[in-house]
Amino acid sequence: MLTPKRTQTFIRSYPLFSGLVLLYALISFLYHLDWLNSYHIQLVMLVGINIVMTVSLGLINGFTGQFSIGHAGFMAVGAYTSVGMTTLLLQSPGGHLGYLVFFPATLIGGIFAAATGFLIGLPTLRLGGDYLAIVTMAFAEVIRTIIRVSEPMGGPRGIGGIPDYTNLTIVFIFAITSVWLMRNFILSTYGRASKAIRDNEIAAEIMGVNTTRQKVLVFTLGAFFAGCCGSLYAHVLQYIHPDNFTFMKSLEYLIYLYIGGSSSISGAIVGATIFTFLPELFRRFSSWRMVIYSLTLILVMLFRPEGIVGNREWRPLVSRRRRT
Amino acid sequence: MATVGLAPEANMNLLEIRNMDHYFGGLRAIHRFSIAIEPKEIVGLIGPNGAGKTTIFNLITGFYRPTVGEILFDGLPIHGKRPFVITQAGISRTFQNIRLFGEMTVLENIKVAHHHTRQYGLFSALLSSRRFWKCEEEIENHCLELLSMFGLRERAHERADSLPYGDQRRLEIARALATNPRLLLLDEPAAGMNPREAESLLDTIHELRDQFDLTILLIEHQMRVVMGVCERIKVLDFGETIAEGTPDQIQKNEQVIRAYLGEEAIR
Numbered sequence: 055m056l057t058p059k060r061t062q063t064f065i066r067s068y069p070l071f072s073g074l075v076l077l078y079a080l081i082s083f084l085y086h087l088d089w090l091n092s093y094h095i096q097l098v099m100l101v102g103i104n105i106v107m108t109v110s111l112g113l114i115n116g117f118t119g120q121f122s123i124g125h126a127g128f129m130a131v132g133a134y135t136s137v138g139m140t141t142l143l144l145q146s147p148g149g150h151l152g153y154l155v156f157f158p159a160t161l162i163g164g165i166f167a168a169a170t171g172f173l174i175g176l177p178t179l180r181l182g183g184d185y186l187a188i189v190t191m192a193f194a195e196v197i198r199t200i201i202r203v204s205e206p207m208g209g210p211r212g213i214g215g216i217p218d219y220t221n222l223t224i225v226f227i228f229a230i231t232s233v234w235l236m237r238n239f240i241l242s243t244y245g246r247a248s249k250a251i252r253d254n255e256i257a258a259e260i261m262g263v264n265t266t267r268q269k270v271l272v273f274t275l276g277a278f279f280a281g282c283c284g285s286l287y288a289h290v291l292q293y294i295h296p297d298n299f300t301f302m303k304s305l306e307y308l309i310y311l312y313i314g315g316s317s318s319i320s321g322a323i324v325g326a327t328i329f330t331f332l333p334e335l336f337r338r339f340s341s342w343r344m345v346i347y348s349l350t351l352i353l354v355m356l357f358r359p360e361g362i363v364g365n366r367e368w369r370p371l372v373s374r375r376r377r378t
Numbered sequence: 379m380a381t382v383g384l385a386p387e388a389n390m391n392l393l394e395i396r397n398m399d400h401y402f403g404g405l406r407a408i409h410r411f412s413i414a415i416e417p418k419e420i421v422g423l424i425g426p427n428g429a430g431k432t433t434i435f436n437l438i439t440g441f442y443r444p445t446v447g448e449i450l451f452d453g454l455p456i457h458g459k460r461p462f463v464i465t466q467a468g469i470s471r472t473f474q475n476i477r478l479f480g481e482m483t484v485l486e487n488i489k490v491a492h493h494h495t496r497q498y499g500l501f502s503a504l505l506s507s508r509r510f511w512k513c514e515e516e517i518e519n520h521c522l523e524l525l526s527m528f529g530l531r532e533r534a535h536e537r538a539d540s541l542p543y544g545d546q547r548r549l550e551i552a553r554a555l556a557t558n559p560r561l562l563l564l565d566e567p568a569a570g571m572n573p574r575e576a577e578s579l580l581d582t583i584h585e586l587r588d589q590f591d592l593t594i595l596l597i598e599h600q601m602r603v604v605m606g607v608c609e610r611i612k613v614l615d616f617g618e619t620i621a622e623g624t625p626d627q628i629q630k631n632e633q634v635i636r637a638y639l640g641e642e643a644i645r
Contacts, residue, residue: 242503
C-alpha cells in the first residue's frame with residue numbers, strides 16, 4: 055500500500071524519479087486547465103525527443119570521443135521506417151489499435167537505424183576523428199538524397215497524414231527509459247571502456263579493450279536511440295519530408311550537446327532543454343530571434359567552453375544503489 | 379609431407395623472439411633481434427636513445443608487426459595479433475610517456491582492465507540487473523585492493539591527471555597489473571624519479587615479481603636501477619644487439635662503453 059510514510063521514503067530515495075512524475079502530473083494538469091495549449095505540449099514533446107537524441111549523440115561524441123556529425127541521418131532512417139509501417143499497414147488509422155503497430159514500428163525503426171549505424175561504423179570507426187566526421191556527414195546526406203529521389207518514400211514532397219500517435223505520456227516514458235538505459239551503459243564496464251578510448255585509445259587497447267568493437271557498439275547503440283526518436287518525431291509532426299533531416303538538424307544536436315557539456319548526461323539534458331525552448335521564447339523578436347540565439351551560443355562558449363554543466367553529473371542521475 | 383625443421387621442443391621460455399627485423403619504410407629499426415626469457419626472470423633492455431628499445435616493446439605488444447621474424451609467448455605465436463588480444467593472452471605494459479585515462483578517476487583507470495573479463499553482458503548492463511551490481515562490486519573490491527598495495531587507495535576517487543608525477547607512474551604499473559599479466563613490460567619506470575624514489579621502485583619491482591609470479595622486461599636509463607634489479611641485460615645500439623649478459627659483464631663490456639660514451643672513452 056502506498057501510505058504517506060512509504061511515499062515519503064520513496065521520494066527521498068528516488069528524488070529524480072519522483073520529480074519527473076511530479077513534472078508530468080503538473081504539465082498534464084496545466085494542459086487540462088487550458089493554461090497550456092497543444093503548441094506548448096508539442097514543444098514539451100520535442101524537448102523529450104531532443105533530450106534522447108542529444109544523450110545518444112553524447113554517448114558517441116562525448117563519452118567515446120568519436121566525432122559523429124550525422125546523427126539526423128539515423129533519425130531519418132527510424133522515422134521513415136516506422137512511418138512506412140504505420141501508414142502502409144494501417145490504411146485507416148484506427149484508434150487504440152494503432153498503438154499495436156506504432157510501438158513495434160518505433161522499435162523496428164530503431165533497429166533499422168542501428169543496423170545502418172553498424173554498417174557505417176564497421177569500416178569507418180577504424181579511422182580517427184576527422185575521417186569519421188566526414189563519413190557520417192556524407193552518410194546523412196546520402197540517406198536524405200535516397201529518400202528524396204525515391205517515389206514510394208514520398209520523394210521530395212514527403213509523407214503526410216501520419217497519425218499523431220506520439221503523446222505526452224509516451225514521450226515521458228520513452229525519454230526516461232532511454233536516458234536510464236544509456237546512464238546504465240555509462241556506469242557499466244562498457245562505459246568505462248568508452249571513456250578509456252576517449253582519454254587514450256592506445257592505453258585502452260593495452261588494457262585489453264577491443265577498441266574497434268567497442269566503438270562500433272557505441273555507434274550502433276547511439277543510432278538505435280536516434281532511430282526511435284525519429285519515429286516519435288514523425289508521429290508528432292504528422293508530416294515528414296527529407297529536409298527535416300538536413301545537416302542543420304544534425305548540427306542542432308551537436309550544439310545542444312556541446313553547449314550542455316559533452317561528457318555528461320546531465321549536460322546533454324540541460325543543453326537540449328534550454329536550447330529547444332530558447333528559440334521559441336525569442337519568437338516575439340521575430341527576425342532577431344536567430345541573432346539572439348547565436349549570441350547566446352557565443353557567450354556560453356566564451357565563458358564556459360566546457361559547456362553549461364561541464365563534465366560533472368547531477369548526483370541523483372548517476373548515484374548507485376545503496377550498498378547492501 | 380614429412381615434417382622438416384624444428385620439432386616442437388620442450389619450451390621453457392615464456393617469451394621468445396627469433397630473428398626479428400623491423401623496418402620503418404626503408405629505415406631498419408631492429409635487426410636480427412632474438413631473446414628468450416624464462417618465467418620469473420627480470421631482464422633489462424638498455425641502449426642509447428634511438429636504439430630501438432621502445433620499438434621492441436611496440437612489436438611485442440602488437441602495435442607494430444615485425445617485418446621478419448617471430449614472437450612466441452608461452453610457445454604460441456603472437457606477432458601480427460592486435461594489442462588487446464596480446465593483453466588478454468597475458469602481456470601488459472607501461473609507457474615511457476605516461477598514458478593514463480586522464481579524465482577518469484584513479485579507480486576507474488584500474489577498472490578498465492576488467493572490461494574483457496566482465497561477467498555480465500550488454501543487456502545486464504543496460505537493465506542494471508542484480509547480476510550487474512554483484513559483478514561490479516567484485517570488480518570494485520578487487521581494484522581497491524590493488525590500489526591499496528600501491529598506496530593509492532586514498533586517492534581512488536580523484537581524477538588520474540590530478541595525481542603527482544610519481545603517483546601517476548605507480549598508477550600506470552598498478553593498472554598494467556590489473557590485467558593479470560604473466561609478462562610485464564616496463565618502459566622507463568624510473569624516468570623522472572629522484573634517487574630515493576628509484577630506490578623504492580627497485581623494491582617494488584622485486585616484490586611484484588614474487589607476489590604476482592611475474593616475468594619482467596624493462597627498459598631503463600638509470601643505471602642504478604638497471605644494475606640493481608635486472609638479472610640479465612641486453613644492450614641495443616642502432617637496432618642491433620651489441621652485448622648480453624649479467625650486470626657485471628655488461629659494465630665491463632667495451633662495446634657497451636663505446637656505444638654509451640663514445641670512442642675516446644676506450645682509448
